[in-house]
Amino acid sequence: ALAQHFGGIYENGTAKADLGIPIRVNSDINSPSPRATVEATYDQIIADLMQAKGLLPAMPDLKSRPSKAAVMGLLARVYLSMAQYGEAGRYADSCLQLYSKLLNYNLLNTGATVPFSQFNDEVIFDARAISTNSPLTRAKGKIDSVLYKSFDIRDKRRAAFFIRNNDNTIAFKGNYSGVTTAAFFTGIATDEMYLIRSEARVRGDNISGAREDLNKLLENRMETGYFHPVVTTDSKELLELVLQERRKELVSRCLRWIDLRRFSKDPLLAKTITRQVDGQLYELKVGSSRYVFQIIREAMLLGNYQQNP
Numbered sequence: 001a002l003a004q005h006f007g008g009i010y011e012n013g014t015a016k017a018d019l020g021i022p023i024r025v026n027s028d029i030n031s032p033s034p035r036a037t038v039e040a041t042y043d044q045i046i047a048d049l050m051q052a053k054g055l056l057p058a059m060p061d062l063k064s065r066p067s068k069a070a071v072m073g074l075l076a077r078v079y080l081s082m083a084q085y086g087e088a089g090r091y092a093d094s095c096l097q098l099y100s101k102l103l104n105y106n107l108l109n110t111g112a113t114v115p116f117s118q119f120n121d122e123v124i125f126d127a128r129a130i131s132t133n134s135p136l137t138r139a140k141g142k143i144d145s146v147l148y149k150s151f152d153i154r155d156k157r158r159a160a161f162f163i164r165n166n167d168n169t170i171a172f173k174g175n176y177s178g179v180t181t182a183a184f185f186t187g188i189a190t191d192e193m194y195l196i197r198s199e200a201r202v203r204g205d206n207i208s209g210a211r212e213d214l215n216k217l218l219e220n221r222m223e224t225g226y227f228h229p230v231v232t233t234d235s236k237e238l239l240e241l242v243l244q245e246r247r248k249e250l251v252s253r254c255l256r257w258i259d260l261r262r263f264s265k266d267p268l269l270a271k272t273i274t275r276q277v278d279g280q281l282y283e284l285k286v287g288s289s290r291y292v293f294q295i296i297r298e299a300m301l302l303g304n305y306q307q308n309p
Contacts, residue, residue, distance in 0.1 A: 001254070003045065005293045006308065008038045009261045010082040015039035022303060035305050042082060049075050058098050063119045063126045069098040070125035073188035076196045081258045083265065089200025092193045099124055100190055102220045105156035115160045118178030127187035128177050129254050136252070137181070138163065138171040143251075144275075145170070150248060154226040161251055172252045186254045191217060195246045202238045214242055217249070243269075260284075261291050 008018035020041030022033040036044070053071040060067040072095035079088035101121045108115050119126060135141060143162060148170045151158040161174030176185035198213035215229045222228075232238050246259070263269040264286055273284040284290055289309040300307060 003038075003041050004081065004258055004261065006295055007041050008292055009265055010038055010042055011265055015042070019306060019308070022305070033303065035303075042078065045078055046075065049078070059124075063123050066125060067098075069095050070188045072098065073124055073193055076193060077188075077255075077258075080196055080199075081262060083262050085200045085203045089197050089204065092197040092200065095124070095188070095193045096190065096197065100193075102190055102194070102217065104220045105160055106220075106224050108156070108160060110156055110159035113163075113173065114178060114180055115174060116176050116178055120176060120178070122189045122191055123176060123185075123187060124190065124193075125188040126177065126185070128183040129186045130183045136172075136184070138165070138173065141171060143170040143172055147247070147251070150244070152222070152226075154223040155221060155248075156223055157221055157248065174251065176253075184252050184254060191249055192253070192255070195242065195249060199239070199242045199246070202235055202242060205235065207233055207235060207238060210238055210242065214238075214245060217245065221249075264288075264291055 002021050007020035008014070011018070015038040018038040020036045020038040023036045023041065023044050024031070024033045025044070049071050052066065053068050053075075056066055056068045056071060058068045060070075072091050076088050076090075076092035076095060079085075079091060082088075103116075103120060103122050142165075148158075148162060151161075157174070161172060162170050163173045165171050173180070175183070176187070176189060177183055194213045194217045198210045198217075201207075201213065202210035211230050211232075218230070219227045230238070230241060232241070243259075247256070250256070260273065263271075270286045272286055275282045292308045294308055295305055299305065
């Protein structure tokens with residue numbers, strides 16, 4: 001998460017020079033921790049995960065504990081953030097070979113205040129982003145109306161994920177952590193893995209494999225009798241569908257920012273992001289330095305770090 005907020009976006013041509021985050025690999029409190037390059041940052045993340053996967057069981061006794069499947073899933077996510085889609089797909093596949101269950105949303109009480117239980121069948125590793133007095137609570141956080149309207153009325157996620165506030169705005173309730181607070185699920189789950197593998201497959205010209213993954217997910221999301229499989233053979237159209245479903249499926253998983261960063265470096269996907277709040281238009285332009293957060297002043301002074309642009 002720190003690398004996604006305070007480190008540069010991974011690009012093959014500039015990763016050796018762009019600034020990442022400080023890396024500490026020893027316990028000496030007097031040892032300086034300078035900012036590493038983006039390449040060194042991701043190299044360390046991947047090396048740690050590679051070491052971990054050989055030390056863990058395939059699946060844990062409790063889903064709050066790490067496992068080989070969880071490591072494979074996180075490697076898939078890391079490589080996706082680096083736009084290394086072949087590796088992302090390979091590790092998503094390795095994860096799904098170990099665990100591949102999907103929930104049939106038709107069997108859920110989608111009208112419930114908390115439709116999903118903790119450690120549900122899709123969860124591989126349970127982790128949460130916890131924020132005190134978060135602006136993303138149901139009372140404060142508002143779902144983008146364009147996103148909400150993108151869900152078909154027969155899509156069970158529409159009822160499972162969202163709830164209408166008293167002021168007619170839309171809030172998120174579809175938390176895989178099984179709680180009503182803003183402790184959003186950020187762990188590893190099979191739905192994300194199917195989408196990563198599907199995206200990697202379509203980018204690798206495996207159109208039938210990409211459709212198979214996407215259709216398997218959607219068949220478990222649409223109301224019984226209303227699922228219509230994706231049949232397109234056009235790679236561009238299929239990629240658009242996969243990315244659209246990724247946007248819809250992974251709401252409030254703290255993954256959208258990762259996607260926006262990698263899309264910003266893709267000539268086919270880069271675009272200015274706009275939001276209108278209280279009559280004020282806000283823009284995040286292509287190539288903006290705002291894709292990398294400023295380091296707080298206290299950390300700058302303690303670490304003598306170079307500030308982000």
